[in-house]
Amino acid sequence: MPWRWNRHVQEAVAAYLFLLPFALSLLIFFGYAFVRTVYFSFTDYNLFESPSWVGLQNYLAIIQDNRFLLALRNSIAFSVIVTLAQTALALVLAVVMNNRLRGITVFRTAYYLPSVTSSVVITLMFIWMFQRTGVMNYLITAAIVYRPVILTFLGLTLAAQVLQVLWERWRGRPAGWFEASLLFVSLVLAAAGTGALWVAGVTEPVAGVEPVRIVWLNTRRTIPEGGGWWSIPLPLAAIMMLNTWTTAPTFMLLYLAGLQDIPKELYEAAEVDGANRWQRFRYITVPMLRPVTFLVMTLGLIGTLQMFDQVAVIGSAAPLESVITLAYYIYHNAFPAGAMPRIGMASAAAVVLGLLPLIAVLIQRRVVERK
């Protein structure tokens, strides 16, 4: 029918017009750029002279460059560890947040604060907190000083809880080991008990503790110490903490939306069957959230592989080898301070960086499908 055909053409033309600006910018600033990066990786381009073909030379050069290998190692370690940590933290936050309590949105707002702030600002605050006389070291010092008090408090809580649960059960009332009402009483009792012991002088803060002066950033220490290739530089570990802290809240929102989609009936049925809290979480929540987990991990891997800002802002505050990532390595080779740009090597490294998220997603898909 000519009329229908006409309709289709009209629709397609409209679609192309609608898409024109976006497609054009995508083509120039992504498609063309991507192809050119691959091309540059086989040339000796330096931004000024016209490029000439050198085959695989750049790839051989980066493989022999110790800094590249370190960057690759750091990027992969960073990506894997941060993705796992932030996914776990996001899930925990979302489960706590998934309670219909008054004022819960206030907490959601508060949690999301690190995620809206720019990485440059966050990194500046972070360098400040992790300096030798910073808040982090102060908190560690405080934990050492008050260790006896803290341990007493925890011990008393545990004892009070066990006694109360046993008492309740003896009276024929159901009580799990983490029963909240009892735990609340236990905490209050333990606080009172610890206070009394402190006043009585039985448990006291340790006197004469040397202030902790861990150098977090400007150091070549690793975790585990001296582990060679398989150990993580301390500054990188500090950035991992930072990144987990900033991105977990975003993923918490995704999990929260996922949690609210799980039918309540599932939990009710499980409760009738006598499943406890942990079992319900393990056998209902986690499997039902699998699509969200896949998404969160994918976004996490993509995001963490791009880590650049933190390295750039930390700058001279940490040895480059300890924090360098692939993203920074590429930038560093494209615009080296006081040297000719090594576009070929930068592009070769860029191709590797471009492959990483693809590989990561493929592996992840395998794992998810196998389950």
Add this chain to the structure above:
Amino acid sequence: METVAQTAPAAGRPRPVLDPAAAARRRWARAALIYVLLLAFSLLFVGPFLFAILSSLKDNPAEWPPRLDPPQLNPANWRAAWRLGKAGGGSGLFGQFAPGAVVNFDVTYFVPEGRTPHPPEVTISRRVPGAGIGAVVPDAFAADYAIVSEVVETARKPAEGGVLVTYSFTIRHDGQGPAVDRLPLDLLVPIGQTFHSATLAPNRIERLGRVQSWNNITPGLVPYVFHNYNRVFNENYSRTTGKNLFLAWIRNSLFIAGVKVLTTVIIASMSGYALARLRFPGRNALFIFILFSMMIPGQVTFISNYLVLRDGVFGISRLFGVDTLLNTFTGLIVSGLCGGSAVFIMKQFFETLPRELEESARIDGAGPLMTYSRIVLPLARPALGAVAILTFQGAWNEFFWPLVALTAPQDKLLLTVGLLNLRRAYGAVALDWGPLLAAAIISALPIIIIFLIFQRYFVEGISFSGIKG
């Protein structure tokens, strides 16, 4: 108070059942415990910000042990700063040292038994304010116009193990010179005689307690409390144009973010609609290509993009008489018209809209453009809001691409790149944390305020990009 639906007791449980009062008690306790947990997490996420804001007021944010009560938060000092600001000839809010100023200042020392009290030696130093970018030497120093009276002992009070001796002196402006911004003060006393208190708390105590030093004893309230913030704005000027750098950076970032929000909202809604609703050859391929582009880090493609801007987007810019788009706002805008994720969000949203409206419009004879602008777009407000907010946040916080595409001159930088320059300027020797923290907090404030106002859109945006992905 409502509590969790999950905790409602299920009927027919084979376990012993609690009486209603006990069950209610348990629900209450559980809610209370969850609040405690929520509060603990809040401390984890908000605590660092609050502590950074507090510390940004301090003279030395890197002090050990970190205190929670800096003198800048002490109302007694606010009153003193206000009074001294007025005494110096300025206003209570913003002080100065102007002709006609008469500034009375008291300082009290503790003198241990067996020592003779000694009046402090008063110096008005020619201190240059800190070392920002292109820090300018002030054209006038208070030292050139200040006349210091004799230091007299005005009170002596016995104290445990010694005496507290109060000295007073007056600093006048000679009435000839100009008004000066700051009146710095150094006091020197013999060793053993320790500082006790003064009209205004000193900024530093140095040389084993012998020297007490004030940045400005006629500050007025605002420069006293927000000393570091003042420094950020007053110490950073462009060497070529003399513009106030920090203000310029904020303006640039606002401008670029605003333009990007506009272009993104327009382009993403058009593209998202086409992808979600219109049928055309190559739709799936294009969608996969967009997803692919979202997976690839910007560091993979920036070299070519840098060259494209350098050559004026294939020479097109030469038609407008511009050789290169590097280091221009135009270049930054052209290269970041619309992100793939914004298109993705819009597409996801349009797919959730019921088709009936569009179909009835089509039956009425409306073409795609008409349907889009009259029917679909008005319905898309929540998604557009989400895209706008997320784009603004992304543009405001963007760092890598501006660091490549817009690096000079100083007063054209965006705020994030500017912050990196500040970090270099104040971190050349040892990090001068006061202005750095203050600058970080100022640059975080707009986005935090926008987030607090529009947080619903943030949350929706995240959900749109997530759930159906």
